[in-house]
Amino acid sequence: MSVTIILIIITVGISLYAFQNQDLMHKWIFQPYAVQRDNSWYRFLTSGFLHADFTHLFFNMFTLYFFGDVVEQTFDIIFGPGTGMLIYLLIYVGGIIISDIPTFFKHRNDPSYRALGASGGVAAVVFSSILFYPTQDICLYAVLCVPGFILGVLYVVYSYFSGKKMGDNINHDAHLYGAIYGFLLTLALVPQSLPNFFSEISNWRLF
Numbered sequence: 001m002s003v004t005i006i007l008i009i010i011t012v013g014i015s016l017y018a019f020q021n022q023d024l025m026h027k028w029i030f031q032p033y034a035v036q037r038d039n040s041w042y043r044f045l046t047s048g049f050l051h052a053d054f055t056h057l058f059f060n061m062f063t064l065y066f067f068g069d070v071v072e073q074t075f076d077i078i079f080g081p082g083t084g085m086l087i088y089l090l091i092y093v094g095g096i097i098i099s100d101i102p103t104f105f106k107h108r109n110d111p112s113y114r115a116l117g118a119s120g121g122v123a124a125v126v127f128s129s130i131l132f133y134p135t136q137d138i139c140l141y142a143v144l145c146v147p148g149f150i151l152g153v154l155y156v157v158y159s160y161f162s163g164k165k166m167g168d169n170i171n172h173d174a175h176l177y178g179a180i181y182g183f184l185l186t187l188a189l190v191p192q193s194l195p196n197f198f199s200e201i202s203n204w205r206l207f
Contacts, residue, residue: 003085004068007092008061011118014049015057025050030100030115032108044104048096050116060118067122067129068092074132078190087189091182095124099178103171120174124182127152131186134197135204149201155179 018025030047034040051057071091075084099120107113129136134149146154156179163172187194 002069002072003088004064004072007068008064011049011051012057012061015051018050019053030103032104032106032113033111035104036108044097044100045093047100047116048093048118048121051118052116056117060122064092064118064122064125067126071125071128071132074129091124091128091185092121094185095121095178095181098181099123099174099176100171102173102177106173115171115174117171117174119171120178120181123155123175123178124185127179127182128186131183131193131197132190133200135200147204149197149204152179152183 018028028043028046028050030043035043051060068088072084072088075087078084079087096118097120100115103115126138130148130152134152135147137145138148138151139145156176159172159176159179162170163176
């Protein structure tokens with residue numbers, strides 16, 4: 001069984017349990033004010049295994065399923081199964097944690113602010129995949145298919161400006177910083193991926 005499938009099983013199990021257990025939801029959710037007050041730093045990680053509802057959970061795990069196996073297998077090929085697995089976990093789990101750091105500093109004095117979800121880790125995995133396979137199509141809702149490098153640019157721009165507006169209940173900053181983290185860490189670990197990234201883009205044709 002792949003690490004991706006194991007992560008999905010664990011996340012689904014914890015999220016479903018937390019839907020019925022508000023004490024766990026309250027204790028594990030990412031609340032910067034509580035982190036600062038109680039030193040509950042574990043929330044940086046535990047919040048990544050919680051989701052707001054079934055739709056939130058489904059889309060995160062659906063995305064992780066399709067991109068996670070590809071990235072996991074790529075790291076296994078490059079570094080070998082053991083090291084590749086650890087690096088893949090570093091991308092995903094690190095993405096969950098690192099993506100919430102800007103949110104912590106932005107909202108640490110706001111008692112009402114809360115965030116949850118695996119989006120930071122999922123974004124890190126997706127952008128790791130984009131670095132390896134920039135011209136591979138990513139399909140939105142199985143209808144609109146766009147090459148990864150184009151969707152990546154649009155995603156970063158959208159997340160940046162949406163995070164500035166803060167007009168909804170989505171933590172766009174986590175999406176943005178998770179994506180940046182996944183891309184840059186993968187680049188640092190596999191520097192030879194950058195020439196391949198630009199080579200594939202330069203050879204891409206719309207028609």
